[in-house]
Amino acid sequence: MAFKEIVTKAVIGKAKKTSSNNFTMQTEEVPTTVLGCWVINHSFSGTKGDNKVNISGTYDVNVWYSYDTDSKTAVSTKKYSYTDSMVVPLKDDAKLTNASEIIVRCLKQPTVSNVEIDNGIVNLSIEKELGVEIVGDTKVKINVEDDEDDYVEVFDEEQIDEEIKEVNEDYLEENN
Secondary structure (H helix, E strand, O other): OEEEEEEEEEEEEEEEEEEEEEEEEEOOOOEEEEEEEEEEEEEEEEEEOOOOEEEEEEEEEEEEEEEOOOOEEEEEEEEEEEEEEEOOOEOOOOOOOOOOEEEEEEEEEEEEEEEEEEOOEEEEEEEEEEEEEEEEEEEEEEEEOOOOOOOOOOOOHHHHHHHHHOOOOOHHHHOO
16 A cells, blocks of 8 residues: 655644633723623634743723612713733644644633622623634645556547547458
8 A cells, every 4th residue: 555645734733722811891980780791892813832832812891870860870881902822732732833723712711700890990701712723834644546547538529529530441351
């Protein structure tokens, strides 16, 4: 059996991580009750670190709250940034290099998991799940068959007709 090695791009490492970040928000008025929270405009990217992937991202958080002893409402919005790092185990002794492509996916969108008011400050816990794939060069070993020509030769009908028209019918008599 003959084998050949093909160098190709493939996923050489894959991991996911759930993380939580804690933030504070100062509102214009002193909040009495938080009526709702939501996270929008999530963006992120990953870069190569020392044997890990560093993820930087941002999102906007909107907090709807009541104030003035629950008689009025308002919404405060603030942009937050975060950084996470993730150790991604690599397959088959692969190496994370500058040529490696890092793909980050959001597997669970950021959501507010806990919100509290403490001395007029809104404390938020935001949870998300990110997945990382590392694409790099890898080798694939394949079995190579013999160089057998497995094509079937076909002829156009016109060629066959032309060959028949060129037959010399007196050929046998001339050569006797």
